[in-house]
Amino acid sequence: MAARPVSGPASRSAGADDPRDGPTPAPPLRVRRVLTTRAGGRSASPYDSFNLGDHVGDDPAAVAANRRRLGDGIGLGPDRVAWMHQVHGTDVAVVSSAGGETPTADAMVTDQPRLALAVVVADCVPVLLADPTAGVVAAAHAGRRGAADGVLDRTLAAMAELGAEPGHVEVLLGPAVCGECYEVPAAMRDEVEAALPGSAATTRVGTPGLDLRAGLRQRLAELGVTRVDTDARCTFEDDQLFSHRRAQPTGRFAAVTWWEYARP
Numbered sequence: 001m002a003a004r005p006v007s008g009p010a011s012r013s014a015g016a017d018d019p020r021d022g023p024t025p026a027p028p029l030r031v032r033r034v035l036t037t038r039a040g041g042r043s044a045s046p047y048d049s050f051n052l053g054d055h056v057g058d059d060p061a062a063v064a065a066n067r068r069r070l071g072d073g074i075g076l077g078p079d080r081v082a083w084m085h086q087v088h089g090t091d092v093a094v095v096s097s098a099g100g101e102t103p104t105a106d107a108m109v110t111d112q113p114r115l116a117l118a119v120v121v122a123d124c125v126p127v128l129l130a131d132p133t134a135g136v137v138a139a140a141h142a143g144r145r146g147a148a149d150g151v152l153d154r155t156l157a158a159m160a161e162l163g164a165e166p167g168h169v170e171v172l173l174g175p176a177v178c179g180e181c182y183e184v185p186a187a188m189r190d191e192v193e194a195a196l197p198g199s200a201a202t203t204r205v206g207t208p209g210l211d212l213r214a215g216l217r218q219r220l221a222e223l224g225v226t227r228v229d230t231d232a233r234c235t236f237e238d239d240q241l242f243s244h245r246r247a248q249p250t251g252r253f254a255a256v257t258w259w260e261y262a263r264p
Helices: 060-073 144-149 151-161 186-195 212-222
Strands: 003-010 029-036 092-094 107-110 116-121 125-131 136-142 170-173 200-202 208-210 227-230 253-261
Touching: 029 125, 092 151, 107 116, 107 151, 116 125, 116 136, 125 151, 125 212, 125 253, 136 144, 136 151, 136 253, 144 151, 144 186, 144 212, 151 212, 170 212, 186 200, 186 208, 212 227
Parallel strands: 092 107, 170 227
Antiparallel strands: 003 029, 029 253, 107 136, 116 253, 125 136, 125 170, 200 208
């Protein structure tokens, strides 16, 4: 498995620094993020080789093996990775385990430690969110429709119900098709721009385009989230990533996040 980890330590405060003056502080939390690539899996062409999407026509046994490898590779095991049936909508599932029925949703939220949330993409924007103070993480699938319809608004609202605050939330916008490569009809660009200001773009050949990550960053700022990082890789240009616009059929790579207590 080839993966690109991103992590950052943070502390959850509870009480005074001196336990004699109040409750003992809770252990510090660490948010983990992993982005996979095409390399290192079992899938055959055209899904070669680390395809994690179970809805694209790949051999189910190969996808299952790849998902097991991901779970083992991040040190949690496959039974601690939650997946979604993504439908380009705005529904958010609050999950407490990776077992049971897979939710039909385009975002998941949890406050459980060492429970990884996975989103799979091949041009859409994978969005990983975390409030390391509250111990709440989320993974969202922001394609054109979901981004314009407010999937991140609903994700942040679900996080808030678990105690997250916008000012504490950290976001990673993962690899996606860039504005210079995402060509769309002018009417579609204008429609998305009206719903998600900042997303209108022009491709490198001068035609109408969309930069969803730019629009999402602007929307996050409007929602009070300012700590936003972007993985600037373009899925259409980078052949180490799956891209539905570049080749069909194709697989899906994953963006995964979870939190855990930091080791002393």
